[in-house]
Amino acid sequence: MNQAVIQQKVLGMVGTNCYICMHAETKEAFIVDPADHAAAIIRLVSDMGAKPCAVLLTHGHFDHIGAADELRRTYEIPVYAHEAEEELLSSPALNLSGSWAAPIVLKADHLLKDGDRLQIAGFSLRVMHTPGHTQGSCCYVLESEELLFSGDTLFCQSVGRMDFPGGSASAMRKSIHRLMTELSGNIHVLPGHGETTTIGYEKRNNPYA
Numbered sequence: 001m002n003q004a005v006i007q008q009k010v011l012g013m014v015g016t017n018c019y020i021c022m023h024a025e026t027k028e029a030f031i032v033d034p035a036d037h038a039a040a041i042i043r044l045v046s047d048m049g050a051k052p053c054a055v056l057l058t059h060g061h062f063d064h065i066g067a068a069d070e071l072r073r074t075y076e077i078p079v080y081a082h083e084a085e086e087e088l089l090s091s092p093a094l095n096l097s098g099s100w101a102a103p104i105v106l107k108a109d110h111l112l113k114d115g116d117r118l119q120i121a122g123f124s125l126r127v128m129h130t131p132g133h134t135q136g137s138c139c140y141v142l143e144s145e146e147l148l149f150s151g152d153t154l155f156c157q158s159v160g161r162m163d164f165p166g167g168s169a170s171a172m173r174k175s176i177h178r179l180m181t182e183l184s185g186n187i188h189v190l191p192g193h194g195e196t197t198t199i200g201y202e203k204r205n206n207p208y209a
Helices: 038-048 068-075 083-089 169-182 199-205
Strands: 004-011 016-023 028-032 051-056 079-082 110-112 117-120 123-129 138-142 147-151 188-191
Touching: 004 038, 016 038, 016 188, 028 038, 038 068, 051 068, 051 117, 068 079, 079 083, 083 110, 123 169, 169 199
Parallel strands: 028 051, 051 079, 079 110, 147 188
Antiparallel strands: 004 016, 016 028, 117 123, 123 138, 138 147
């Protein structure tokens, strides 16, 4: 417990939360949803004294992937995403970059499945496929630290939009139900936008729970 040193950076035109999770002993780190402004992320990594070893994507919308390729090249590290997000990552129309920003095409180095266990930066993370916001949305559970990187699936007292390509209200309901029933109330939720929360608080206060 308490081996994770977390730094959050709000980046991009829609205020996306990018997280750097560093192991306190090894200084190895993974970067979750590098939204934009690679230079700002690189500065923060340097200030932390971190050694990045992976980029984890919760989903493929432009506002979560804008700096992924530059970080991959800079640190020579792999990018991870759920296998159901492969098409969206490769299409500026689907990942919305064609409409909102410069077109982005991204290919993940590793495609994940529900239930996969990742051994990264001295941590063990469990992949939960949580479609609803997109078909390949996923959350990363760091159980030893009681943390959930929820992307745009679960927000404080809300959930992600379901009206973008690949979105589904019925899938979102199932995903939220799964998070509420499978995870401990003590789990701290680090969402893709907005403030942090806990599973316990969301069970009591989220209208979608």
